[in-house]
Amino acid sequence: MRTEQNLTRLDRVFARLDREPERPAHIDVPRMSRHRVALFSATLAFYLAIVWLVVTTSWLVRLDWQVMFFRPYQQWSEIHWFVDYYVVLGQRGPTAVMICAWLGWRSWRQHTLRPLLTLGASLLLLNITVGAAKIGMGRLGPHYATTIGSNEMGLGGDIFPSGHTANAVVTWGILAYLASTPRARRWLSALSAVTSLGVGLATVYLGTHWLSDVVLGWAAGLLILLALPWCEPLIARTEAWIFTLRDRRRARRTGTAPAPTPVPVAVPLKQRSPAGRQDETTTAAREAAPRPSRAPVYLAPGPHTARGERAPITPVGSRRPHADRLPHGPNTPTTPAGRPLTGG
Numbered sequence: 001m002r003t004e005q006n007l008t009r010l011d012r013v014f015a016r017l018d019r020e021p022e023r024p025a026h027i028d029v030p031r032m033s034r035h036r037v038a039l040f041s042a043t044l045a046f047y048l049a050i051v052w053l054v055v056t057t058s059w060l061v062r063l064d065w066q067v068m069f070f071r072p073y074q075q076w077s078e079i080h081w082f083v084d085y086y087v088v089l090g091q092r093g094p095t096a097v098m099i100c101a102w103l104g105w106r107s108w109r110q111h112t113l114r115p116l117l118t119l120g121a122s123l124l125l126l127n128i129t130v131g132a133a134k135i136g137m138g139r140l141g142p143h144y145a146t147t148i149g150s151n152e153m154g155l156g157g158d159i160f161p162s163g164h165t166a167n168a169v170v171t172w173g174i175l176a177y178l179a180s181t182p183r184a185r186r187w188l189s190a191l192s193a194v195t196s197l198g199v200g201l202a203t204v205y206l207g208t209h210w211l212s213d214v215v216l217g218w219a220a221g222l223l224i225l226l227a228l229p230w231c232e233p234l235i236a237r238t239e240a241w242i243f244t245l246r247d248r249r250r251a252r253r254t255g256t257a258p259a260p261t262p263v264p265v266a267v268p269l270k271q272r273s274p275a276g277r278q279d280e281t282t283t284a285a286r287e288a289a290p291r292p293s294r295a296p297v298y299l300a301p302g303p304h305t306a307r308g309e310r311a312p313i314t315p316v317g318s319r320r321p322h323a324d325r326l327p328h329g330p331n332t333p334t335t336p337a338g339r340p341l342t343g344g
Helices: 009-017 034-055 059-070 077-090 092-110 114-137 163-177 182-206 211-254 280-288
Strands: none
Touching: 034 059, 034 211, 059 211, 077 092, 077 163, 077 182, 092 114, 092 163, 114 163, 114 211, 163 182, 163 211, 182 211
């Protein structure tokens, strides 16, 4: 009869989270491989193509107007309440707080600042690139459009690209970027893609963005995720600087000097001469090394003989030489009584 409890998938997840906290010995840091460079170049080309199609008032702008006149929020009004809540997954404030709380807990468990620093770098890139594009192109949204069929560019708006969509791609995609296993990375990549896709379509449904705004927002967020490996050296240096500053402040608070970095000491190898003898330098260094002190030996009271005067001890006991066992010869010293002289 089996007494082992069958663990569900959720139980295995919590068991994985309850492991002993430790700093990862080998953190899998993504690098800028050829495949990633190719994806980055293709996404950048797609980004510029979308901008060009909107600036030239091409078929993409006409599609924007057709979707706007369709008014999805009126066609499917029964899901309006759900879309109002779902679009919050793309707002920067709530999503940044949720992701920061999760990555902060992970940083504390693993004793590393890389998750939080990576999130900070991605949000900084997001604010700079998407914010500059919004202000630079100045496109008005569907609710504030002035001329039917125009691209509404350069009129002081801040709608192009979609900030909700780009923020959803970055904040949820950063979980896949920081995943520790390939399987988790695949699942989180699919989850972030579905979430950002839904957020973009939700803004089109509500009429707050053009369809081209959403497409450009997807490209803008993907560009930031693909460019993050270029920021990894700076993230590593920032983490090392923060830890060094923390150690200095702790040492200043406690009044003790920070522990020096241990320097490995090279141990000289034993060198042998062609005759098979050890090197004189190594032998002299070994003889000059201090020997461990021995405990004092307490002798019992009474007369004691020197080691040279004692009888030899064999495994079968102490054997003192007897006169009848010693060989007699002309050179054997004897006593006046005629017995051979022994050391006893």
